[in-house]
Amino acid sequence: MKNKFALSFATLAIAAFPATASAEAGDLQVKLLGTLVSPDGEITRVDTDIVGLPADTQTKANDNFVPTLAIEYYFSDNFSVETICCMTQHDVDAVSGLPGAELVSNAKVIPATFTAKYHFDLGAVRPYVGAGPTYFLWVGEDPGAATLPLGVTDTDLSDEFGVALQAGFDVDLNDKGLGLTFDAKRYFVDTTAQWYVGDTLAIQTKHKLDPWVLSAGVSYRF
Template sequence: MKILASMLAVGAVTVPSIASARDDAGRIQIKAFATVVLPDGEITAVNTDIVGLPGNTQTKASDNVVPTVAAEYFVSDNFSIETICCLTQHDVDGTSGLPGAELVADAKLIPATVTAKYHLPLAGVRPYVGAGATYFWWVDVEPGESTLPLGVTRTTLSDELGLVLQAGLDIPLNDNGFGLSVDAKRYFVDTTARWFAGDTLAIETEHKLDPWVISAGVSYRF
């Protein structure tokens, strides 16, 4: 028991000493990523349908690869607050009922995201986990080519609040603040899609977006 108690005491002293040796409190880290965005796009409900969609109609949102930038502030050695900046673009196509039909074209999204992260108190490679909130802001949405013959003149996707979970790994390359980073986020966000023929709402559907967002790149801490 004395040996166990001694080991626990050494561990309790060692972990904080590792964290304090890093002296990250008050520092800022910038990351430049290549990011893969993998949304779902599944229809979860049909609220309005005056054109007579097939009963088994289902959709999928397209994937995309975009550059992203993350900025992170270390509140303490092990806790930080991070935000990201990017613009991603997606189409929504039919998978069943309307296979291959382009329903939404060039939908541009800013996923404003803030997460709180906990960095494991380890020397060297530094894994972390995080959670936070996001706001999906659609800045431009165009009707899909397949909807134009139906008289659709305008398409919208609703801006929505959502949740995000995060995990990743920071790998320092030297003592000057440079490193490599890999990061994975899972978003939980829905949207309401609306297709208008003039001023008439022709179709309204609810969609599950819930994208995986996977990034890899370089970092600089100062």
């Protein structure tokens, strides 16, 4: 009786999980994700200020939700390299000193990122950790509404290298390569912001961006 019960229990347990095919060297995985980008934007240093900003001026970049595409190549069953493709847009507002003042508008950034990932094989669920370099490329930023009355004509954010740490897990839905994926990245990257009045540099500040990037979506491995 005990043997029959154990066999029945094992059968039910196996049936509860889909048939899966483990990742192998040479596999390519494509992920379509919904992604929350939540940057900091804190001022860490003021280098130039000819307009007299309040001493306690502090800033914050707004969150944004964007679609992203990730492409991952497996060099072995447990080791892969992944890159992502997306563009995200943010405003930078003052949260103290000039609370609510928009300082940067419609800043668009491409976070070019490559991460090396190690996967733990737990069957249908495969957790992973990763890390790698990133390069934040700003392709458009406008003076914020609050800076226009000061005569600001141009705003620039510097492109910068940084580092990304990553953790998440993939869930196989069948043995054909279809799955779900959940991913969290923490970036460590800064930028220098400059506001110009004509050809004159009026304000220059250093900002800590350090965004959290949280994603979930579907994957297909082939």
